[in-house]
Amino acid sequence: MKIKDYSISQEEFELIYNSNLELFKTQPIPKNLSKYYESDAYISHTDSKKTLFDKVYQAVKNINLKSKIHIISKYKNQKIQLLDIGAGTGDFVLSCKKQMHWEATGIEPNEKARQLAEKKQIRLLKNYDDLKEKSFDVITLWHVLEHIPNLENEIQKINSLLKEDGILIVAVPNYKSWDAQHYKQFWAAYDVPRHLWHFSKTSIQKIFIPKEFQLLEIKPMLFDAFYVSILSEQYKTGKKNFIKGFINGTRSNLYGMRKKEFSSHIYVLQKVKNDF
Numbered sequence: 386m387k388i389k390d391y392s393i394s395q396e397e398f399e400l401i402y403n404s405n406l407e408l409f410k411t412q413p414i415p416k417n418l419s420k421y422y423e424s425d426a427y428i429s430h431t432d433s434k435k436t437l438f439d440k441v442y443q444a445v446k447n448i449n450l451k452s453k454i455h456i457i458s459k460y461k462n463q464k465i466q467l468l469d470i471g472a473g474t475g476d477f478v479l480s481c482k483k484q485m486h487w488e489a490t491g492i493e494p495n496e497k498a499r500q501l502a503e504k505k506q507i508r509l510l511k512n513y514d515d516l517k518e519k520s521f522d523v524i525t526l527w528h529v530l531e532h533i534p535n536l537e538n539e540i541q542k543i544n545s546l547l548k549e550d551g552i553l554i555v556a557v558p559n560y561k562s563w564d565a566q567h568y569k570q571f572w573a574a575y576d577v578p579r580h581l582w583h584f585s586k587t588s589i590q591k592i593f594i595p596k597e598f599q600l601l602e603i604k605p606m607l608f609d610a611f612y613v614s615i616l617s618e619q620y621k622t623g624k625k626n627f628i629k630g631f632i633n634g635t636r637s638n639l640y641g642m643r644k645k646e647f648s649s650h651i652y653v654l655q656k657v658k659n660d661f
Contacts, residue, residue, distance in 0.1 A: 388570050388577045391620040393424045398577040406591050409560065409583035414534060421579055422495055438615070438625060445608045450480045453554075456604065456651065457523055458485070460552045465522040468492070468546065471529030472509050475502030482507075490518060513542060521546055525554045528649070531580040540596050544656065553598060553654040556606060557584045562648045563640035564614050564633060573616035574609075574648065586645075589652050598654040605647035610637040613648050 386400045386409075400409040415421065457467070465487050469478050472491030475498075481489035493499050493509040502509045510516060524547050533539045547553060558574035559565065560583045565572045575583060590600055614637065615630030634648075641647035 386570060388575045389620075390421070390577050391571075391573075392576070393421055394578075396578075400575070400577075400583060406588045407585050408588035411577045411581045411583075414581060415578050418534070418578065419495075423497075442612065445612065446476065449606075449608065450477060453477060453525070453527065454480060454485060456554065456653065457525075457552065460601070460653065460655075461522050464488070466490075466518060466520065467523045467525065468516075468518075468521045469525045469527070470543075471526060471532065472498075472502070474498050475505055475507035475509055477525070477527065478502075478509070479505055479507050488518075490516070490521075492516075513546075516546075519546065520548050521551060522548055523552045523554070527554075527556045528558075530555050531557050531576075531582050531584065534581060536582065536592065540593070544596060544598075547656045549656060549658045551656045552601075553593075553656065555589065555593075555652045555654065556649060557589070557652075558609070558613070558649045559585060559646060561585045561646045562610070563637040563646070564610055564617065564648050567633060567637075568614075568617040568621065571617050571621040573613045573620060586650060589650075593652075593654055597657045597659075599657055600652065601655050602653040603645075604651040604653070605638070605641055606649035606651060607638050607647070610634040610641070610648035 387397055388400060390396050390398065399412050401412050402409055467481055467487050467489045469489065469491045472478050472493040475491055478489045478491040481487045491502070491507065491509040492512060493502065494511060499509045499511070524543055543553060565574065574580070586603060594600065611631055611634030614633040615625055615627060618624070618626040618630050637648050
């Protein structure tokens with residue numbers, strides 16, 4: 386399937402299916418991936434509230450922050466060491482520190498996003514080499530895994546940083562959702578070439594379970610269906626149609642409740658304790 390980068394470059398890429406892992410891979414992978422993030426259109430690296438869409442996005446982001454903390458608290462409710470990989474502009478790290486008084490560290494390779502975090506008194510690290518703490522109770526990747534070129538190396542690194550019985554939380558889009566099937570090549574969550582991998586529930590389990598993780602829980606991200614549907618409408622028709630996007634977001638969530646295939650899923654994984 387050929388997919389266009391509607392948000393920034395307008396270039397076309399292809400999705401190659403891996404039947405063993407039940408995932409799609411974006412091809413070709415650009416040599417200079419960073420330039421595909423250098424735009425105000427890439428909203429997760431900005432705190433923009435210029436348009437109605439921006440304001441809705443930021444409001445939903447704040448609601449999701451509480452939900453994310455609630456999920457972690459279910460499994461780790463004491464004072465914890467947390468690492469957020471792909472921390473964006475630092476809001477999740479800030480919430481962990483302020484609301485829960487957790488020791489929270491964030492890694493964010495994008496300089497512009499790190500600068501915005503600095504304005505909130507949050508210092509994000511550029512990469513793993515800058516880490517002082519080498520062992521964490523919780524590691525989170527909120528819509529980050531799909532951006533990482535080398536999954537094998539990344540999972541090995543995460544495993545080495547996570548304590549035994551530690552919790553790993555991964556949130557990614559789901560290409561088996563109703564909105565993905567409906568919008569096809571216009572589905573905004575393909576987001577090529579920034580999204581290099583496109584996962585299903587099966588692919589996440591096939592990737593992580595052999596790497597000494599067990600799956601504890603899968604949770605839906607209900608707001609994603611609306612956000613993605615509104616953007617997908619724009620890619621398909623050239624206009625942001627909030628009403629149609631809301632209707633299709635609702636349809637996607639209703640489908641998800643029946644089939645357990647939502648627009649995005651949160652996977653709660655635990656590092657398997659080594660008894661030897």
